[in-house]
Amino acid sequence: MSLPPAINDFAVRVCAWQRRHGRQHLPWQNTRDPYRIWLSEIMLQQTQVGTVIPYYQRFLERFPDLQTLAGAGQEDVMPYWAGLGYYARARNLHRCAQVLVAEHGGHFPPDSRAIAGLPGIGRSTASAIAAFAYGERSPIMDGNVKRVFTRFFGVHGYPGLRAVEQRLWGLAETALERAPDDLDMTAYTQGLMDLGAQLCSRGKPQCEACPLASNCEAKRLGLQRELPEPRPRRTIPDRHCAMLILHGDKHVLLEKQPQSGVWGGLWSLPRYDSSHALAEACISQGIAVPDSGRMATFVHTFTHFRLHIEPWMVDVPRRAAEWLPEQSWTPFELLPHIALPAPVRTLLEPLPYTRKA
Ligand code: SF4
Known part of the structure; x- marks a missing residue:
């Protein structure tokens, strides 16, 4: 050429x-x-x-x-x-x-x-x-x-x-x-x-x-709008999950993400395939999940998929033991200093640590 x-x-x-x-x-x-x-x-x-x-x-x-x-x-x-x-x-x-x-x-x-x-x-x-x-x-x-x-x-x-x-x-x-x-x-x-x-x-x-x-x-x-040509259209898949915001005694349960994956190395909330699986996990720990704990579904778009998150806010009077080794009860005052993905930080906003007096 x-x-x-x-x-x-x-x-x-x-x-x-x-x-x-x-x-x-x-x-x-x-x-x-x-x-x-x-x-x-x-x-x-x-x-x-x-x-x-x-x-x-x-x-x-x-x-x-x-x-x-x-x-x-x-x-x-x-x-x-x-x-x-x-x-x-x-x-x-x-x-x-x-x-x-x-x-x-x-x-x-x-x-x-x-x-x-x-x-x-x-x-x-x-x-x-x-x-x-x-x-x-x-x-x-x-x-x-x-x-x-x-x-x-x-x-x-x-x-x-x-x-x-x-x-x-x-x-x-x-x-x-x-x-x-x-x-x-x-x-x-x-x-x-x-x-x-x-x-x-x-x-x-x-x-x-x-x-x-x-x-x-x-x-x-006059091709400024046409160039560069866009990526050939492709639809990105939708994925669904439920996230648990379990808190009590001014602590919230966080879970360390494995190194591979979109949030690798960050802390996130315990995640389940469905709200049903989340409720079962809670019940197995003697924790009831009230219907009132359900928050509005939240959609976060990654490059390769769209994640629909059903968040559940559950308040427990006192902290239970961690359920898994990669989990940790985290004091509210540490949350601003912890590496959290932006959507998880948004989900944690209703917690009292961010509420105005
Ligand atoms: S390089 Fe970009 S800004 Fe410059 S004339 Fe061409 S289209 Fe316009």
């Missing part, structure tokens, strides 16, 4: 725009420290800058360097991620820190190829770390950047498809090959991210302010 001549100065135009209009003062900018850059890149996956900033700052206060993070227990790390979602990122981050200390002398490898071999780090993230920390000339291709490339070069097909993704990577490599030797990789890499986030946004791209507008295929053909 022939390449448009506009690819020759693509990188230079992005760079020049970034210096004048891009973001310059994000907390993870203006550093060459791969630890800080890595942390920001992982937090920014699937999450917007405004949401990430307070998490990033709290995380760094508690884990200021690689060694501190590697030396902490996962139990210490998860509360600093709770609410950001996609918890496998936090588990991999912790594991990666341990691998770096155990196998790389506590330092990041010197190039993106080696960085991409670490837990939880894909090709684009590895390139971003190497570009920001070492000035390496390697292309990135995250969600925002895919949008810029598909629109500018008029690439059709869902970018999640292997062939389409390979075409985009090829264009990104060529854009870098054609760029001058002294290209500022920090400004270019940040510029691609900023363009995707600030101008070439999903809903309403601001083409009139875009440095690429004069050669953009999507703009020329």
Whole structure:
């Protein structure tokens, strides 16, 4: 496939725009420290800058360097991620820190190829770390950047498809090959991210302010709404469960989730296949479940399924023993400090610990 001549100065135009209009003062900018850059890149996956900033700052206060993070227990790390979602990122981050200390002398490898071999780090993230920390000339291709490339070069097909993704990577490599030797990789890499986030946004791209507008295929053909093409439609399955909010004596019964699974490593509420199974489990412990304990059904959507939760609030006069080894009666005052999935935290809101006096 022939390449448009506009690819020759693509990188230079992005760079020049970034210096004048891009973001310059994000907390993870203006550093060459791969630890800080890595942390920001992982937090920014699937999450917007405004949401990430307070998490990033709290995380760094508690884990200021690689060694501190590697030396902490996962139990210490998860509360600093709770609410950001996609918890496998936090588990991999912790594991990666341990691998770096155990196998790389506590330092990041010197190039993106080696960085991409670490837990939880894909090709684009590895390139971003190497570009920001070492000035390496390697292309990135995250969600925002895919949008810029598909629109500018008029690439059709869902970018999640292997062939389409390979075409985009090829264009990104060529854009870098054609760029001058002294290209500022920090400004270019940040510029691609900023363009995707600030101008070439999903809903309403601001083409009139875009440095690429004069050669953009999507703009020329009026295809900004059509590109990038969406994922082919698929229905996600519905799953159902019942959750028990068993509380008494200013404690609530929580259950540690197994490492694998969507809430792996977090604390949650005891979960059952149905309200009937929940009631039977309670009765086996001598606890009656009143009809009045039933709360409104709550729906939480994950990437691959929709979970319909029937919550039951049951008040017991005094704490019983834990039913399972992975359960723990947790004092209300500790709840703000525990790693809980966002929907579980919402379910716990009616408990007296959050009620206003
Ligand atoms: S001209 Fe518009 S569609 Fe094209 S890259 Fe710029 S913002 Fe995106």
